[in-house]
Amino acid sequence: MLQGATVFSKLDLRSGYWQIRMADDSVHKTAFRTRYGSYEYLVMPFRLTNAPATFQAEMNHILRPLLDECVVVYLDDILIYSRGMQKHVEHLRRVFGILRQERFYVKLSKSDFALEKVQFLGHIVSAQGVHVDPKKIEAVRTWKTPDNMKELQQFIGFANYFNRFLLLEEYHDVLYAGHFGSNKTLTGIAKHYYWPHMADDKHKFVTSCTPCQRMKSSKQKKVGLLQPLPILEQPWQVVSLDFITGLPTTTSGHDAILVVIDKFSKMGHFIPTHTTARTEETAQLFVRYIISQHSIPTTLISDPDPKFTSKFWKEVMSLLGTKLAMSSAYHPQTDG
Structure with a gap:
């Protein structure tokens, strides 16, 4: 789960139990008496038998989209881990957005941000693993x-x-x-x-x-022989495309960009879209902005995104006579 993570942040929530509303039929069970009168808790107090399990269930519920992707949560302690600083900032924004929406508050004095090594639940967590x-x-x-x-x-x-x-x-x-x-x-x-x-x-x-x-030998498949790249003869003969995601949402609802680059002239189109766009919508954008303005490319280079490996996308490119080529692994420069 933490394999490959290099940047870590730890959040400590402030009075997290008090964000859980007591069930109406359980309020009277929390009654206590003082010299000023009798009182009942409207929110979940500490030291109730079921309080830890209830609070953990709530944290798992609100952070479910991020669990095992970039978040580990135990009661009011949240560990955020990422493979790189840029990705870590994005993960922090997503976590803070959820906490803000659910009205949970972070205690800054007990929180740490963007560290290579962090103390979490009695362990030292770093890129080298989990240690005592x-x-x-x-x-x-x-x-x-x-x-x-x-x-x-x-x-x-x-x-x-x-x-x-x-x-x-x-x-x-x-x-x-x-x-x-x-x-x-x-x-x-x-x-x-x-x-x-x-x-x-x-x-x-x-x-x-x-x-x-x-010291141990690598088990990765050996690299093959270098192959010469074809010499391009005209613009928009070979194009590459990829998505830029994780952008702030615009007033028109766009939060991603479809980038299409011509390998011959290096001319690019930056087409606004959204991260939830389906394969059909992506194909429509490609036809509207690329094919209608230039020509049908002979080769299309992309990463193995599910949109570009789907049956629909392959059928469309086959009808157009366009050959699909996947970018090299661990070499994103291939597709633009």
Whole structure:
């Protein structure tokens, strides 16, 4: 989920429980008495048995569009993660827009923005993975020697938090055998231990291991031979197109731009559209602004966007006699 993220922000909500309205038939259950009279809570107070579950359900509901895309939320703590600063700013705007709409307020003194490493729920989260907070390690080192059974149980319960970190390192980063892969690491641990989601923890640990990334051979398919590009003879023979998204919405409802570039003259058309435009609408824009003003291109270059790989788009281009070409992976300059 956090794989590849390099920029992190943490938000702490202010009095989040008070944003949840009490059910009318439950208000009387919160009554309390003071010397000034009796009172009832109209909003959800702290320390109710079901308050944490209710609040977590509400946060999951309002942030559902962003969960597992750029947001992790636990009660009033929100972690926002992105692959790059530009994308991170966009994610922050989307989160703030939802919080503003739902009237949740952020406590700035406990929030951090645009960091390479952030403390979240007792962990240190960074591009290198999730690690134990040094403050928790120090707490174990300075823990008073238990004098009775209850104190011993408290210490064991606290120390168990570190088990998965120690076991993963012990079974993966072993000096006499090198760094095992995901399957061997999991097999070694599973012989003696178990915890929920251990396969996911193992995968995250191994894939974020710095020595493995540096020293192990790549499994990516080898690159092919270079092919010469055809020499263009006239304008609008080969064109490329792509979308610019994440723009502020205009008064006419547009929030995206369809960019069409002629490979011969480098002339470009910047056509206003919206992110929810269907394939049919995109085809209509292409015919209206490109084909009607110039000519039918022989080759059309684009990225593998679902709009450009759909059956409808392929049928239209086939009828026009236009060859479709996908841009190179990890090389967005190909399509403009």
